[in-house]
Amino acid sequence: MYAQAASIHEISHHPSSVLCRQSRTYGPFGMVATPMRFARNSEIYGEDEVAEYLYQVVSGAVRTYKIMEDGRRQIGAFYLPGDIFGFEAGDSHIASAEAVCETHLLMVKRSTLIVRASHESELTRQLWDAMALELRRFQEHLMLLISSAEQRVVAFLLDMSRRATKNAAIELPMSRQDVADYLGLTIETVSRTLTQLEQNGVIALPTSRRIELRNDKLPSGVAQNLG
Structure with a gap:
């Protein structure tokens, strides 16, 4: 039910995305997920948009980025098949996300995931591990920017x-x-x-x-x- 509503919402906001209809697909953390396809360079979500979903890359690649005050684009991360992204500390995205090439994703609703995690310790552990990996990559990228x-x-x-x-x-x-x-x-x-x-x-x-x-x-x- 949630998956169907999410798909219609996403398509209306992103004309370059396509809902991939399947009977039942499991995505991040074993949750029932909505499969989506995004064309090259199409937006998955924008900076300051409400962070409603987590995403897992099935094929293709995703970049997250911000446009700086001087007009430069700073890419914060690349996500490849198997990677999960969309984690945010608040209720909105701090950066935009785009498909680098034709990309297939699985989407799960954050609110549903949070409710389940409050009752399932194993799911809580998996979420912790995924967020810790995201933090480690952020730290490594930060240190990289001061290298030659x-x-x-x-x-x-x-x-x-x-x-x-x-x-x-x-x-x-x-x-x-x-x-x-x-x-x-x-x-x-x-x-x-x-x-x-x-x-x-x-x-x-x-x-x-x-x-x-x-x-x-x-x-x-x-x-x-x-x-």
């Missing part, structure tokens, strides 16, 4: 390798501009750093988005973080 350009790019590639492929070959769903806005760099700096890493044998660039890490060439102390 090379350290930022290498750390980003390692993170994508761990999360997306579990090996040293990465097919990035996001553009270099997205990467630059996430790392707090210009696109020129990202491209120049990738070229330098390729010339130094740290990575191979078969295509602009496919990157292969050479573990034995990674900067000292970094290779051990892979995997």
Whole structure:
């Protein structure tokens, strides 16, 4: 019942989203969920909108971002298949979320989840673990922004390798501009750093988005973080 109402609401606000009708789908934390499909670059939710749902990525990728006072876009996070997002400390979203490419999501209503968690200790633990992971990624991103350009790019590639492929070959769903806005760099700096890493044998660039890490060439102390 909740899922049907949520779907109609979302479609009316986001014409690029499509309700994927199925008899019953289970999403984050084993909750009955509403499957949705979002076209590339379409908005999932906007900054300051009421935070009604939690989302889990089934396929594709999602970016959250804010537009700064000087007009720059700062990407706060990327979410890949299996990731859960939409956690907020308050009742509204502090950033906007968009589909990086065609993306399939599962949505569950926050209020329903909170009611169930108040009676189910295992669900409470799962929520705690998911929020702790979100906090850890936020802290790691914050520390990354005070590193050198090379350290930022290498750390980003390692993170994508761990999360997306579990090996040293990465097919990035996001553009270099997205990467630059996430790392707090210009696109020129990202491209120049990738070229330098390729010339130094740290990575191979078969295509602009496919990157292969050479573990034995990674900067000292970094290779051990892979995997």
